[in-house]
Amino acid sequence: MNAEIIAVGSELLTPVRIDTNSLFITERLNEIGIDVLAKTIVGDDRATLHAVLMQALARSDLVITTGGLGPTDDDITRDVAAAVLSVPVDINERIVQRIRARFESRGLRMPEINVRQAHVPRGATLLDNPNGTAPGLWMEHGRSVLVLLPGPPREMQSMFDAVVRERLQPMAGSRRLYRRTLRVTGRTESHTEEAVRSAYARWAQGAVPISTTILAALGQIELHLTAQSPDAESARLALDRATADTRQLLGIDLYSTDGRTLEQVVGDLLRENHQRIAIAESCTGGLLASRLTDVPGSSDYMERGVVAYSDVAKVEWLGVAEDMIAAHGAVSEPVAIAMARGIRDRTNVDVGVGVTGIAGPGGGSERKPVGTVVVAVTRRGANPDVRVRTFRFLGERMLVKSQATQAALDIVRRWLLETR
Amino acid sequence: MNAEIIAVGSELLTPVRIDTNSLFITERLNEIGIDVLAKTIVGDDRATLHAVLMQALARSDLVITTGGLGPTDDDITRDVAAAVLSVPVDINERIVQRIRARFESRGLRMPEINVRQAHVPRGATLLDNPNGTAPGLWMEHGRSVLVLLPGPPREMQSMFDAVVRERLQPMAGSRRLYRRTLRVTGRTESHTEEAVRSAYARWAQGAVPISTTILAALGQIELHLTAQSPDAESARLALDRATADTRQLLGIDLYSTDGRTLEQVVGDLLRENHQRIAIAESCTGGLLASRLTDVPGSSDYMERGVVAYSDVAKVEWLGVAEDMIAAHGAVSEPVAIAMARGIRDRTNVDVGVGVTGIAGPGGGSERKPVGTVVVAVTRRGANPDVRVRTFRFLGERMLVKSQATQAALDIVRRWLLETR
Numbered sequence: 001m002n003a004e005i006i007a008v009g010s011e012l013l014t015p016v017r018i019d020t021n022s023l024f025i026t027e028r029l030n031e032i033g034i035d036v037l038a039k040t041i042v043g044d045d046r047a048t049l050h051a052v053l054m055q056a057l058a059r060s061d062l063v064i065t066t067g068g069l070g071p072t073d074d075d076i077t078r079d080v081a082a083a084v085l086s087v088p089v090d091i092n093e094r095i096v097q098r099i100r101a102r103f104e105s106r107g108l109r110m111p112e113i114n115v116r117q118a119h120v121p122r123g124a125t126l127l128d129n130p131n132g133t134a135p136g137l138w139m140e141h142g143r144s145v146l147v148l149l150p151g152p153p154r155e156m157q158s159m160f161d162a163v164v165r166e167r168l169q170p171m172a173g174s175r176r177l178y179r180r181t182l183r184v185t186g187r188t189e190s191h192t193e194e195a196v197r198s199a200y201a202r203w204a205q206g207a208v209p210i211s212t213t214i215l216a217a218l219g220q221i222e223l224h225l226t227a228q229s230p231d232a233e234s235a236r237l238a239l240d241r242a243t244a245d246t247r248q249l250l251g252i253d254l255y256s257t258d259g260r261t262l263e264q265v266v267g268d269l270l271r272e273n274h275q276r277i278a279i280a281e282s283c284t285g286g287l288l289a290s291r292l293t294d295v296p297g298s299s300d301y302m303e304r305g306v307v308a309y310s311d312v313a314k315v316e317w318l319g320v321a322e323d324m325i326a327a328h329g330a331v332s333e334p335v336a337i338a339m340a341r342g343i344r345d346r347t348n349v350d351v352g353v354g355v356t357g358i359a360g361p362g363g364g365s366e367r368k369p370v371g372t373v374v375v376a377v378t379r380r381g382a383n384p385d386v387r388v389r390t391f392r393f394l395g396e397r398m399l400v401k402s403q404a405t406q407a408a409l410d411i412v413r414r415w416l417l418e419t420r
Numbered sequence: 421m422n423a424e425i426i427a428v429g430s431e432l433l434t435p436v437r438i439d440t441n442s443l444f445i446t447e448r449l450n451e452i453g454i455d456v457l458a459k460t461i462v463g464d465d466r467a468t469l470h471a472v473l474m475q476a477l478a479r480s481d482l483v484i485t486t487g488g489l490g491p492t493d494d495d496i497t498r499d500v501a502a503a504v505l506s507v508p509v510d511i512n513e514r515i516v517q518r519i520r521a522r523f524e525s526r527g528l529r530m531p532e533i534n535v536r537q538a539h540v541p542r543g544a545t546l547l548d549n550p551n552g553t554a555p556g557l558w559m560e561h562g563r564s565v566l567v568l569l570p571g572p573p574r575e576m577q578s579m580f581d582a583v584v585r586e587r588l589q590p591m592a593g594s595r596r597l598y599r600r601t602l603r604v605t606g607r608t609e610s611h612t613e614e615a616v617r618s619a620y621a622r623w624a625q626g627a628v629p630i631s632t633t634i635l636a637a638l639g640q641i642e643l644h645l646t647a648q649s650p651d652a653e654s655a656r657l658a659l660d661r662a663t664a665d666t667r668q669l670l671g672i673d674l675y676s677t678d679g680r681t682l683e684q685v686v687g688d689l690l691r692e693n694h695q696r697i698a699i700a701e702s703c704t705g706g707l708l709a710s711r712l713t714d715v716p717g718s719s720d721y722m723e724r725g726v727v728a729y730s731d732v733a734k735v736e737w738l739g740v741a742e743d744m745i746a747a748h749g750a751v752s753e754p755v756a757i758a759m760a761r762g763i764r765d766r767t768n769v770d771v772g773v774g775v776t777g778i779a780g781p782g783g784g785s786e787r788k789p790v791g792t793v794v795v796a797v798t799r800r801g802a803n804p805d806v807r808v809r810t811f812r813f814l815g816e817r818m819l820v821k822s823q824a825t826q827a828a829l830d831i832v833r834r835w836l837l838e839t840r
Contacts, residue, residue: 011644013456014599015447018438027435038468039461044633048458055475058519059468072613072634073620106812131815152637154815179435200802212437224436245585279706285713286699286706289727292700293705296781296817304733307699307709307725313767317724317737347733361716397716405593415495 001172002037003029006070008077009151010043012379021149021156029158030177030226032169034062044074046083047419050109053084057144062168067151071114077148078137082121085141092120099133127163131155138167177226178235181414182246183256184221186409189214192221192250199245208238218407252414262409263291269416270301271339275350277412279305280318280343282330283357283373288405303349308339318342318354321348331356331368333388336376340386344378351416352378355408357391359400371395377411382419387411421592422457428488428497429571430463430599441486441569441576448580452481452588453595453648464494473504475562482588487571489554491534497568498557505561505613512540519553547583551575558587563760565591594650600659602643602666603676605830609636612670616643619665628658640682640826672834682829683711689836690721695770697832699725700738700763702750703777703793708825723769728759738762738774751776751788753808756796760806764798771836772798775828777811779820791815793824797831802839807831 007019068077095118127136132155191374203210289305344352357373364370427439488497515538547556552575623630649655709725764772777793784790
């Protein structure tokens with residue numbers, strides 16, 4: 001079974017926007033054994049969308065569109081789909097009421113233009129949208145199926161998982177693609193590839209063939225393994241074997257084999273160890289605390305954070321000695337250690353983290369260039385009670401912040417693993 | 421003049437790869453006044469590419485493909501282009517020699533399959549590739565132009581800039597596209613559209629026509645204005661007028677007309693007012709401080725942040741009264757106000773912000789469901805010295821965090837604007 005994906009929206013034809021919805025949809029379709037034959041991106045232009053939809057429906061079993069279901073004049077997908085299928089458009093009063101209620105629940109009046117979102121091509125099945133006002137639409141045309149989904153990823157994804165997937169499942173064949181994501185830190189892309197590539201050929205030639213893609217971003221490497229099999233259990237076993245191979249080759253650098261992020265892995269280790277953590281951060285400006293608290297339930301182990309952006313804050317709230325800052329500079333190992341111990345002792349937690357550095361673009365010097373970041377981690381009762389490392393990250397401000405938080409989380413992870 | 425971009429390669433139809441070549445090409449085309457009408461991504465499949473090329477050539481003046489010019493069997497772009505244009509394919513001996521020499525210069529023998537890269541549809545003009553073996557190809561078909569470029573960005577980009585751009589320039593005519601982004605907060609997409617749409621038609625029909633696209637994400641609306649003109653100065657004036665119209669229609673809700681983010685706008689207002697800010701945040705977990713410190717130079721006005729994730733932290737470090745938390749709950753207006761005043765007074769800054777709420781998925785109740793967030797802002801010396809608002813955001817944890825930070829920044833912005 002073949003599918004095509006059409007993203008609708010003029011903003012996706014500018015130099016600054018990209019269609020990422022199709023990646024999610026492709027992954028879900030592949031999981032149930034549906035191949036993607038083509039992806040098209042069109043602007044809010046009726047004639048072009050009409051021609052593209054006609055061609056896609058002529059050659060593909062399934063056509064999925066995203067976007068163009070909003071309330072405004074340039075939201076054209078519903079109308080054009082109706083024209084392509086030669087059916088009239090009706091106004092669905094139940095949808096009007098639902099949209100009105102949604103606005104009223106937030107204390108707002110529904111603007112009249114939102115009635116457009118209740119336009120339904122005749123014969124279409126409505127797909128509920130728990131996260132927005134526009135329902136999705138499911139239409140059949142000869143042997144082909146046309147599904148219209150909203151553009152905002154949050155609405156599209158929840159609608160796909162709640163209703164679209166199970167409707168597609170019986171239409172798909174028996175072959176399935178099963179994927180697993182392995183996450184690695186502490187190595188470059190080439191060093192990871194070098195370590196793992198000996199296994200690639202073996203995996204590809206197994207009874208359940210596995211293909212491998214390597215992706216790199218922001219201090220994190222991902223290996224994507226894809227197994228093809230009609231049978232979930234044998235795919236799972238083959239992926240388990242490949243995962244075990246990778247663990248042997250990469251050791252502790254492999255930190256996640258089940259989709260968990262680094263902050264989730266660290267959080268789970270803290271919970272397992274019954275330990276609480278507090279953060280004192282300077283150049284990362286709150287991003288480290290924010291990543292830790294992105295995890296639901298993180299209040300179990302996250303006690304407090306300080307964004308000690310000024311020297312005064314480091315002195316007053318963390319007890320860093322003024323003359324230590326004067327002697328070594330705010331970006332130094334003694335200061336990072338004093339920040340980590342300061343936040344640990346003042347909040348009475350088990351693990352304290354101190355991060356100080358130069359995120360740039362200003363503030364660098366020859367000895368401490370932009371990208372210099374010092375991370376210290378301290379654990380109550382350990383001997384020695386502190387680990388500290390100085391990094392030199394490349395890239396601009398946001399990249400330095402992001403790599404620094406990744407490095408800090410990774411030091412905590414490795415230490416907690418050792419004493420588990 | 422209209423263009424289409426077609427990316428060829430099965431790897432671009434997997435869940436992990438994306439076509440980014442088209443962003444570069446779009447930017448270059450827009451600069452010389454050429455609009456992109458559609459982008460298509462097809463796998464290494466002859467029938468699909470044939471149909472897509474036919475349709476694109478029928479409706480567009482210019483079709484640019486990337487990829488599929490390599491030496492292997494699945495590199496099909498040359499052959500399919502020749503079939504679409506109904507011309508035979510010749511082997512160009514000069515290209516064979518050049519490729520052979522390129523291999524020999526690296527001490528390698530040319531694999532025989534590389535002869536494929538010397539296949540040239542009859543009548544095509546060769547485009548030199550300084551960074552690789554496959555030349556690009558320029559073909560004309562009736563009034564349309566078809567350009568085949570290699571897929572590797574380094575080869576494609578240098579070929580575009582070295583030869584393609586100057587060949588397109590005279591065809592493009594004198595019209596150019598100029599863009600401006602207007603950012604809005606405090607209104608939904610529909611409410612923004614309702615307020616501005618009366619101006620759309622006037623802008624579109626001006627001497628310098630302006631088209632408008634509206635985009636919504638996470639408590640922020642963007643209006644993208646695109647002016648078409650042969651003359652930079654008259655485009656700038658037309659965009660200035662449209663910006664002034666929008667400001668009149670949206671008032672203070674329009675917060676950026678020059679590409680600045682909300683955190684940059686707030687930062688600039690703080691600097692202008694010689695005021696310093698400190699943040700006490702609970703449910704946003706450090707994200708508010710992190711956004712403020714994403715701006716280079718933010719240490720000029722950002723003094724400190726506290727991630728008061730536990731009640732103890734609110735009491736110990738912000739001076740929130742325990743019985744106030746017991747009486748009203750941690751997520752309440754009195755507590756948010758006490759947090760804001762607490763951080764302001766303890767850090768001796770001008771502006772204090774307190775954020776407390778329920779990011780979810782746990783912790784909600786009927787009276788205070790997930791998504792309830794209270795934001796308080798206090799200013800030293802103002803009368804009254806505090807503004808507080810309770811929000812109910814929709815969506816999951818990360819979305820609640822992000823909308824809450826947007827709302828907090830916006831309250832600070834509005835207040836600072838009033839007293840400028």
